[in-house]
Amino acid sequence: MRGRPLRLYHYPGFGLVTLLCMVILYAPMLVVAIYSFNAIRSITVWGGFSLAWYLKAVGNPVIQAAALNSLTVALAAASTATVMATAAAIALVRGRALRERNLAFALINLPLMVPEIITAVATLVFFLAIGFRLGLGTVILAHIVFCIPFAYLPISARLEGIEPWYEEAARDLYATGWQAFRHVLLPLLFPGILAGFMLAFIISLDDFIITSFVAGPGATTLPLAIYGMVRTGFTPEINAVSTMMLGVSILFVTASWVIGRRGREGGGAKP
Amino acid sequence: MHAGFHRGVAALGLVGLLAIAGGRAEAAGELNIYNWFDYLPQELIDKFSKEYDVEVTLDTYDSNETLLARLKAGVTGYDIAVPGDYMVKILIEEGLLERSEPNRLPNFGNVDPAWIDVYWDPGRNYSIPYQWGTTSFMVDREVYEGDIDTLAILFDPPAALSGRINMLKDVNDVLNAGLRYLGFPRCNDDPEQLKALNDLLLGAKKHWLGFNSDGAKEVLVSGDAAAGMIWNGYGLRARLEKPSLEYAYPREGFTGWMDNIVVLKDAPNYDNALLFMNFMMEPENAAALSNFARYASGIEGVEPWLDPILAEAPELNPPADAPAPEFVPPCPPEVVRFYDRIWTNLLK
Numbered sequence: 001m002r003g004r005p006l007r008l009y010h011y012p013g014f015g016l017v018t019l020l021c022m023v024i025l026y027a028p029m030l031v032v033a034i035y036s037f038n039a040i041r042s043i044t045v046w047g048g049f050s051l052a053w054y055l056k057a058v059g060n061p062v063i064q065a066a067a068l069n070s071l072t073v074a075l076a077a078a079s080t081a082t083v084m085a086t087a088a089a090i091a092l093v094r095g096r097a098l099r100e101r102n103l104a105f106a107l108i109n110l111p112l113m114v115p116e117i118i119t120a121v122a123t124l125v126f127f128l129a130i131g132f133r134l135g136l137g138t139v140i141l142a143h144i145v146f147c148i149p150f151a152y153l154p155i156s157a158r159l160e161g162i163e164p165w166y167e168e169a170a171r172d173l174y175a176t177g178w179q180a181f182r183h184v185l186l187p188l189l190f191p192g193i194l195a196g197f198m199l200a201f202i203i204s205l206d207d208f209i210i211t212s213f214v215a216g217p218g219a220t221t222l223p224l225a226i227y228g229m230v231r232t233g234f235t236p237e238i239n240a241v242s243t244m245m246l247g248v249s250i251l252f253v254t255a256s257w258v259i260g261r262r263g264r265e266g267g268g269a270k271p
Numbered sequence: 272m273h274a275g276f277h278r279g280v281a282a283l284g285l286v287g288l289l290a291i292a293g294g295r296a297e298a299a300g301e302l303n304i305y306n307w308f309d310y311l312p313q314e315l316i317d318k319f320s321k322e323y324d325v326e327v328t329l330d331t332y333d334s335n336e337t338l339l340a341r342l343k344a345g346v347t348g349y350d351i352a353v354p355g356d357y358m359v360k361i362l363i364e365e366g367l368l369e370r371s372e373p374n375r376l377p378n379f380g381n382v383d384p385a386w387i388d389v390y391w392d393p394g395r396n397y398s399i400p401y402q403w404g405t406t407s408f409m410v411d412r413e414v415y416e417g418d419i420d421t422l423a424i425l426f427d428p429p430a431a432l433s434g435r436i437n438m439l440k441d442v443n444d445v446l447n448a449g450l451r452y453l454g455f456p457r458c459n460d461d462p463e464q465l466k467a468l469n470d471l472l473l474g475a476k477k478h479w480l481g482f483n484s485d486g487a488k489e490v491l492v493s494g495d496a497a498a499g500m501i502w503n504g505y506g507l508r509a510r511l512e513k514p515s516l517e518y519a520y521p522r523e524g525f526t527g528w529m530d531n532i533v534v535l536k537d538a539p540n541y542d543n544a545l546l547f548m549n550f551m552m553e554p555e556n557a558a559a560l561s562n563f564a565r566y567a568s569g570i571e572g573v574e575p576w577l578d579p580i581l582a583e584a585p586e587l588n589p590p591a592d593a594p595a596p597e598f599v600p601p602c603p604p605e606v607v608r609f610y611d612r613i614w615t616n617l618l619k
Contacts, residue, residue: 041508042489061313062329128345135348217303217348218328228308228331 029246036239053236054244063241066225069136070205073221077143078151078201084144085151085200086193090185093159111146119146120213127214134216142214143204150203151196154260158192191259198256202249302543303328305338305349307530310402312563319550325543342367342535350538351547356529357601359398360391371534371545373399378552386529386569390598399548400569402560403529405503405589405596406444413515414497420593422452422521424498426475433478437490437499440482442614444500444526445472447599451523458602460609469613476617491516503586504565510586518586520593527596529569 036054040047057063088108092101111119123142132138166188170180186193208223215224222245229238302319304311308331316327330349332338335358342352343365354362362368373379374387374395382400392398410419415431425448428436438445447457449471455464480496488509490496501509506518532551534544550556557568558576567587574582581587589596602610 042486045486045489045493060309062308062331065329124344124346133348134346213344215330216346217305217330220330225308225331228333230333 032239033243033246036236036243038236038239041235053240057237057240057244060237062220063222063225066220066222069139069219070222072136073139073143073211074201074204076140077147077204078197080140080144081147081200082151082155082193082197085148085155085196086189088148089152089156089159090181093156094164108152109149112149116146116209120210123210124213134214134219136216136219138214138216139211139219139221142210143207146207146210147200147204151200154195154199154256155189155192158189158195158260162188191262195256195260198252198259202252202256205245205252206249300324300540300543301326301328302351302540302547303330303349304547305330305332305352305535307331307353308333310353310530310564312559315551315556315559315563318556319547322550323543323546325540325546339365339367347535347537348539349535350540350544352533352535353401353530354533356389356391356531356598359531359533360600362533363392363397367536368397369534369536369538369541369544370396371541371548372396373532373534373545373548373552376545376549376552378549381552381554381557381570381572383569383571385595389529390600392531398531398533399552401530401532401551402564402566403527403569403596404566404587405525405527406439406500407503407506407519407521407525408498408500409491409506409509409516409518411491411494411497411513411515412517419517419519420521421519422448422523424519424521425500426452426471428478428498432498434480435495435497436479437487437496438479438482439487439500440484442610443599445482445617446610446613447526447597448500451521451525451597454523457597457599458606460603460606465609465613469616472613472617482618507565507581507584507586510584511580520589522594524594524597527598529598 035042035046037049037051038047039050039052085108088104092104095101120142123145127134127138162185166184167180170184171177175183206223207221208227211219211221212224212227215221220228222241226238226241226245229235229241302325304327306329310331311329316329319325320327332341335355338352338354339358339361342362359368379395379399382395386400386403387395389395408425410424410432414435415429417429424432425436425438446468449468450457450459450464453464453467453471455461455468459465459468480490483490487499487501488505491499491501491509492512494513501518503518506516510516510518532548534541534548538544551560552570554570554572555576557570558573561568561573561581562576562578565581
């Protein structure tokens with residue numbers, strides 16, 4: 001045991017390894033973003049600055065429809081998943097120590113453990129077996145399922161940080177169960193709920209494997225469209241769409257993190 | 272959903288209706304098209320929607336194999352798809368296509384007779400031409416002025432081109448070119464001939480700049496390569512950027528490919544799918560498709576509407592003395608294994 005906390009960055013070579021990891025992780029994205037501004041139809045030869053590929057991508061009706069589909073799916077799936085995750089978190093964290101609690105926890109988080117391709121195949125086979133017509137609806141249903149754990153984790157983490165005596169105090173002052181939840185717990189929990197929603201939203205927006213399996217007519221999402229674009233040759237149009245998606249992802253993840261942190265700092269300070 | 276009898280009557284009735292009304296038949300409803308990305312212009316979708324009061328949904332896939340996998344998994348709801356030549360054959364064998372008999376549609380007479388008795392659908396009972404192209408090579412005429420209509424340009428090049436040749440990074444395109452140069456049959460499993468092919472490729476490798484498919488056009492335009500294998504549609508774009516490039520039609524032969532419109536099994540909007548097929552065989556519409564996708568349509572009489580750049584492009588209009596493009600069916604698995612070994616060894 002050491003007297004002072006272990007600091008990882010005191011190890012020799014730590015900076016170098018960090019730098020290397022950063023470059024490997026982020027340099028490709030940077031290259032994609034840079035070439036989205038290329039003036040010529042190439043992703044390897046630079047031909048000057050231009051926004052032409054962004055205009056082409058935004059004006060392409062297939063991409064427009066795909067973007068609309070992606071937003072619809074992400075909004076519907078993330079909202080539903082967040083409501084279900086909130087209910088689950090309250091039941092599991094606040095509820096009496098059920099014997100089945102561990103089982104329920106494992107069940108909720110199953111989509112995190114099971115390889116995505118297996119979930120995808122199983123979901124498709126299930127939909128076909130019950131005669132469900134594939135379309136945008138099947139995509140939304142499948143997305144809700146794998147969004148739940150992503151929404152659940154920040155919400156339950158936040159909930160565990162809120163001491164139960166706020167609600168108990170409210171109940172002592174003759175608040176009904178609903179009032180205690182609505183006016184005391186929900187406002188305290190809100191940063192966690194928002195963070196969970198945003199995480200679920202972005203996971204849904206980015207999903208490819210499950211979507212590609214369960215999508216039916218009229219349900220092409222942005223990742224599917226980008227994958228389809230690759231066949232006509234790599235053009236900076238792909239880079240432009242990818243860069244815009246990357247921008248939205250970064251925006252949401254940052255917002256989710258900021259909200260989560262602000263919530264933690266102010267956590268429990270006032271009801 | 273449709274009984275065979277009902278289907279047959281509907282098709283006959285439709286054909287009659289089309290013939291009488293001259294394409295003014297109304298079939299309100301929907302049509303779900305499954306196509307490659309960026310391969311069908313919005314103006315044609317809008318025109319079809321308006322003409323027949325049909326709401327069109329367009330979804331995209333990335334490869335013939337994806338299409339096959341999705342259909343085999345049981346994904347339904349699509350009416351129309353656009354598979355490549357060999358995939359049409361596979362889909363027919365798998366029973367995934369509707370025998371829609373497009374050869375009885377009024378506009379079928381516009382199909383170039385050369386594209387009717389094709390290996391993947393003899394007589395066209397399942398499919399009609401969509402777009403077709405060839406894979407050959409281009410030479411910079413400022414660098415080399417001699418005869419280019421021979422595969423010797425790739426395998427035994429003149430000194431001016433040696434070391435400046437780009438090959439496609441595609442096992443079939445490269446190996447088939449080598450087999451043609453040696454005069455051996457395609458889908459070859461003869462050990463002696465494969466040995467000769469292997470020696471030819473390894474010997475020719477010293478003349479090659481490299482293997483590059485994604486940048487096949489760029490290396491030619493930039494001048495890094497003075498000759499290079501390329502698809503004809505890309506070749507056209509390359510020549511527009513660098514006029515000294517010329518597309519070769521080697522007398523030993525070259526590869527062709529064709530994408531086709533098919534109606535999928537149990538298409539929910541069968542009648543509209545037939546209307547769409549007939550619509551796409553209208554020369555004016557086929558020309559609009561070619562103007563967008565930059566390949567030839569296989570439909571006759573498109574010239575009045577065709578973009579002059581396409582109408583005159585030597586890449587899309589082979590000279591009369593050029594051999595017919597060869598459509599190579601997929602090879603048996605053991606041949607594929609031989610090919611892969613030669614190819615891996617070549618890339619080392």
